[in-house]
Amino acid sequence: MSISPIDSLSLPEDTHEQFQGYLRDLKKAFSRDLEAMILFGSAVRGDFIEGRSNLNLLVLIKALSMPILQRAGGIHAKGGKHQIVPPLFMTVEEMSRSCSLYPLEWMLMKESHLLLEGRDPFPELHIPMDNLGWHCEREIYSHVVQVRQRLIEGEARPEAVPSILILSITALLPLLRGLLHVLNQSSRGTDREILERLPQALQYQSTGLLDALLLKRGMRGPGAREWFKEYEAYLEALVELTARIQELRVKGQL
Incomplete structure (x- = not known):
């Protein structure tokens, strides 16, 4: 049995299984378009609380379109339970452009994230901290x-x-x-x-x-x-x- 990146996380068993299936569906649906799939937030920090915390995903796509969003909506309708919130879908370019607008959010994500699929963009990401x-x-x-x-x-x-x-x-x-x-x-x-x-x-x-x-x-x-x-x-x-x-x-x- 292959080891999944989320196996290292302290998640309740039912949440782990549901999330694993959700990730599998995302990967299957977007394999050709996917740049990276990244988990961030309390689950990565070791702060996940069953019934209170969320599982937060960043999904980086080569190019966004209505069919891609519709596909993502169908996957979430099927598996978006057990504290899985709708993923953030964006391109790497959008991510880079938004760093000056949301420096805190990107800094925290850079400090505490888990790469689930693809290439990690954070080592090369410049986040302005002036303000x-x-x-x-x-x-x-x-x-x-x-x-x-x-x-x-x-x-x-x-x-x-x-x-x-x-x-x-x-x-x-x-x-x-x-x-x-x-x-x-x-x-x-x-x-x-x-x-x-x-x-x-x-x-x-x-x-x-x-x-x-x-x-x-x-x-x-x-x-x-x-x-x-x-x-x-x-x-x-x-x-x-x-x-x-x-x-x-x-x-x-x-």
Whole structure:
């Protein structure tokens, strides 16, 4: 039996089997048009959570057309289950052109990906980093406003808090990786390792953020009376983080 690249990943058995079949169908359908097929995200980093995380694919095609997209749609209708999201279909040229627009996304993908088929384009990919610090700072600041807004949207009910924290910490972690990269710190590793790296990198305590990650991973679940305390601790951690980032900006370190 041949060894598949995804055999090295820690995926639930049923998810592994479904994903293996999905990849097989993609390869069969696009063998003549395929430049590369690449897995990226939590499954590669070792952060995959059954029932929460997604399997993310980048499919690089020589030339895109309506028949190719229709073929991909049929494959996804058949096998797009078990947390497999619709793949990103693009050409190598489109990938290269978009690097200046999405430097964080491409940087994270370059740092943590698994080549499943074809030729890996990342060693030769140039990603401009000039505005990465500003981008991360702006997006992190927006999380403060969003977390407040979502509580109001949830009618300030305690049962709304878990989803607010999980959504926020999920979107925040890539920004923290980008921030560490700008500060010449390692942005590789699991989500928990990233949060545990913040105190030394930023002189900042990230307990409120770490608690939200543990909640996401099902390792923490306060009672209903404690949810507002969890929310306040998380929001306070965000506010302190933005203040610390602004200090670094003033000092010219960001």
